[in-house]
Amino acid sequence: MSSLPTSWPTFSWPAHPALQWLAVVEHELLLFAAIWFAIFAIDELAVDLVWLRIRLSGRASTPRLTQPCNSELNGLAVVLVPAWLESRVIGPMVRHAMQSWPQRNLRIYVGCYRNDPATIAALSSLAPDPRLRVVVHDRDGPTTKADCLNRIYRAICEDERRSAVRVRALILHDAEDMVHPAALTLMDRALDTADFVQLPVRPEPQRASPWIAGHYCDEFAEAHARDMVVRHHIGAALPSAGVGCAFSRRAIDRILVARSSNEPFAAECLTEDYECGLLVHETGGRSVFLRVRDQYGALVATREFFPSNLVASVRQKTRWVHGIAFQGWDRLGWKCAAGDVWMRLRDRRGPLVALVLAAAYLLVVLWPLIVLAKFAGLAQTVEDGLLLKALLAFNLACLVWRLVMRAVFTGREYGAVEAVRAVLRFPVGNVIAVLAARRAITAYVRVLAGGRLRWEHTVHHVHVSQTAIDGPSQIASAKERSIPVAA
Structure with missing residues (x-):
């Protein structure tokens, strides 16, 4: 009986130039992505540390109302609602706002x-x-959201002249928003000492879109429980989310002076709300992020449905990236305090993050091919080195920490099931960010070349009040808070 060979023969071929080149490209992409992911991770850890310090000191605690909060306002408050192709949702939105906010000193434009x-x-x-008040624009739509807001503002000024009553607060909302009964009074009280007030935004989970619509729940839960809290406590400018926010009239007047214009919103800007929030700070105003829970434990926030399909989500985030990253750099610059520079870097890093993510996902595609080529001897291994190995280990640890934090913030607002989903749909947000950044760059270049700025408006088909929210317990809670939902 013959003995088995002590070693098996190996078959190899000379390294293929193209495959060896791909191996080098893979190594360089890995190093590029690892360095930038480490930089982003350090930035996120810095925000986490500041937030934890604030949290441990008790300054980030969320107060809770002990009774309904719907007292009369200290002055006239107007709500500005721009609407284009919103016939399906504008009726329920206005009816719900009128029901939730019975104050006499309220006007909805x-x-x-x-x-x-x-x-x-x-x-x-x-x-x-x-x-x-219904204001019909004398131009065909769509123009831009800012242009529509300016038309509403002109109507407000005309009503002020006719009535001789000056508006105290201007509040921004969208046609799909579902307001909280306590929000109006809380914003009115905060404007006694502040010039700009922002309430949290609460995207509603959608059973038909747990991944695309659901990723907004994760992002806003973290942004409006951590990022905005940190910005508020370090004294940085607070951006407006465009909904659930109030400007004092004196803040608007200062913005008009700073713009040398009769219109507070820049019609040529895609994120006019974000810009106005920062301008309040730049013109000497005080901004407040107001995070409060009602007597039932629910967050006093603006509830709404976000896009539920990939195309609509990419379109919406394209506008955000274009307006905040590119137009924000052009229009607002960097002349601000250190804390504001840090926050603006975070706001405008979207295209760079998308580039690094694209490199990382390209590595995922290349990796199996390179592994097979190395196994067959068609490509030689490129040594990773100690630095790259350390970066990979650091990034892996930071990724685990980031996913834990994301799950904690999402779970606190939406429950354990959504906390698990938050981890699983983390890549969904990344893919949407890459696609949106690509479209934003294309749109920005087109505008620089003389193209027309377009309002890529998200058309909403169902209002939050027209559908069940997310299970019997939340429906019961909503009814208890006098929020109309479908049975």
Whole structure:
């Protein structure tokens, strides 16, 4: 009986030039991605440390109301609602806002376009209420959201001249928003000592879109429980989310002076709300991020449905990246305090993050091919080195920490099931960010070349009040808070 060979023969071929080149590219991409991921991780850890310090000191505690908060306002408050192709949601939004906010000193101004008869008809069908004003734009839509807001602002100024009553607060909302009953009074009280107030935004989970719509829940839960808290406590400028935020009239007046204009919102800016929030700080105003829970433990926030499909989500985030990263750099620059520079770097890093993510996902595609080539002897291994190995270990640890933090913030607002989903859909947000950054770069270059700035508006088909929220317990809680939902 013959003995088995002590070693098996190996077959190898000379390294293939193209495959060896791919091996080198893989190594360089890995080093590039590892360095930038480490930089981003250090930035996130710095925010975490500041937040933990604030949290441990008790300054980041979320106060809780002990009774309903809907007292009369200290002055006239106007809500500005731009609407384009919003016939399906504008009626429920206005009805719910009127029901939730019974204060006499409230006016809701809805701006729509002359070539949008469906939205005009939906507003006309509402029960008469002296607190509602419908402003029909004298231009065909869509223009930009800022242009629509400026048309509403001109109507407000005209009403001020006619009534001789000056507006105290200007509040921004979108046509799909579902307001909290306590929000109006809380913003009104905060404006006694502040010039700008931002409430949290709470995206609603959607059963039909747990991954695309759901990733907004994760991002806003973390951003409005950690990032905005840190910005507030280090004295940095607070950006406006465009909904659930209030500007004092004196802040708007200072912005008008700074712009040398009669219009507070820049019609050529895609994120005019974000810009106005920063301008309040730049013009000497005080900004406040107001995080409060009601007597039932629910967050006093603006609830809404975010895009539920990939195309709509990419379109929306394209506008955010274009407006904040590119236009923000052009229009607002970097002349600010150290804390603001840090926060603006974070705001404007979207395209760079997308580039690094694209490199990382390209590595995922290349990795199996390179492994097979090395196994067959068609490519030689490129030594990683101690630095790269250390960076990879550091990034892995930071990724685990980031996922834990994301799950904690999401779970606190939406429960354990959504906390688990937050971890699983982390890559979903990354893919959307890469696609949005690519479109934003293309759009920015097109505008620089003389192209027209377009309002890529997200059309909403269902209002939050027209559908079940997320299970019987939340529906019962919503009914208890006098928030209309479908049975």
